[in-house]
Amino acid sequence: IPVGILMMGFLVTDHIADFDFRSQWRPITVSVGIRLALIPVILLLVAKYAPLNPEIRRIVVLESGMPSAMVAAALSRFFGGDPAMAVRVIFATSALSLVTIPFWLSFALRFLGIE
Numbered sequence: 001i002p003v004g005i006l007m008m009g010f011l012v013t014d015h016i017a018d019f020d021f022r023s024q025w026r027p028i029t030v031s032v033g034i035r036l037a038l039i040p041v042i043l044l045l046v047a048k049y050a051p052l053n054p055e056i057r058r059i060v061v062l063e064s065g066m067p068s069a070m071v072a073a074a075l076s077r078f079f080g081g082d083p084a085m086a087v088r089v090i091f092a093t094s095a096l097s098l099v100t101i102p103f104w105l106s107f108a109l110r111f112l113g114i115e
Contacts, residue, residue, distance in 0.1 A: 007074065008070040008071075008073065008074065011073050011074060011077065011083060011087070012070075012073070012087055014083075024085065024088060027085060027089075028085075028088055028089060028092050031068075031089040031092070031093070032089070032092050032093055032096060035067065035068050035089070035093050036065070036067070036093055036096060036097065036100050039064060040064040040065050040104060040108070043060055043061075043063075043064035044060075044061065044064065044108050044111065044112070046060065047060040047061060047064075047108075047112060048111065048112055054114055057112055057114060058109075058114060061104075061105065061108040061109060061112065061114075062105070064104075064108075065097070065100065065101050065104040065105060065108070066097065066101075067090070067093035067094040067096070067097040068086075068089050068090045068093045068094070069090075070090060072086045072089070072090060073086040073087050073090060
C-alpha cells in the first residue's frame with residue numbers, strides 16, 4: 001500500500017501543472033455525473049431487488065457512493081489513455097463526494113429500509 005500511495009503521488013505530481021478545469025469542464029462533468037449519480041443509482045436498484053442479505057446491501061450502498069479510485073490514473077497511463085484527465089476526474093469526484101456521500105448514504109439506507 002505505501003508503494004502504491006507513492007506511485008499515485010508521483011503520477012498526480014506529473015499532471016498537476018495540466019490542471020485546467022475550465023477547458024475540460026464538459027468531460028469532467030459527465031464523468032462526475034456517471035461516477036456520483038448514475039452508478040450509485042444502478043447499484044442501489046441492484047441492492048434493492050437482488051436477493052442479498054442486509055450486510056451486503058450496506059456494503060453495496062457504501063461502495064457505490066465512493067469517488068473515483070486513484071488507480072484509474074495509473075491504469076489510464078498503462079493502457080494509453082489520458083492520465084491528466086483521470087487525475088482531474090479523481091480530484092473532482094473526491095471533492096464533490098465530501099458533500100454527496102452523507103446525502104447518498106442517508107437516502108439509500110432509507111430507500112432500502114436499512115438502519
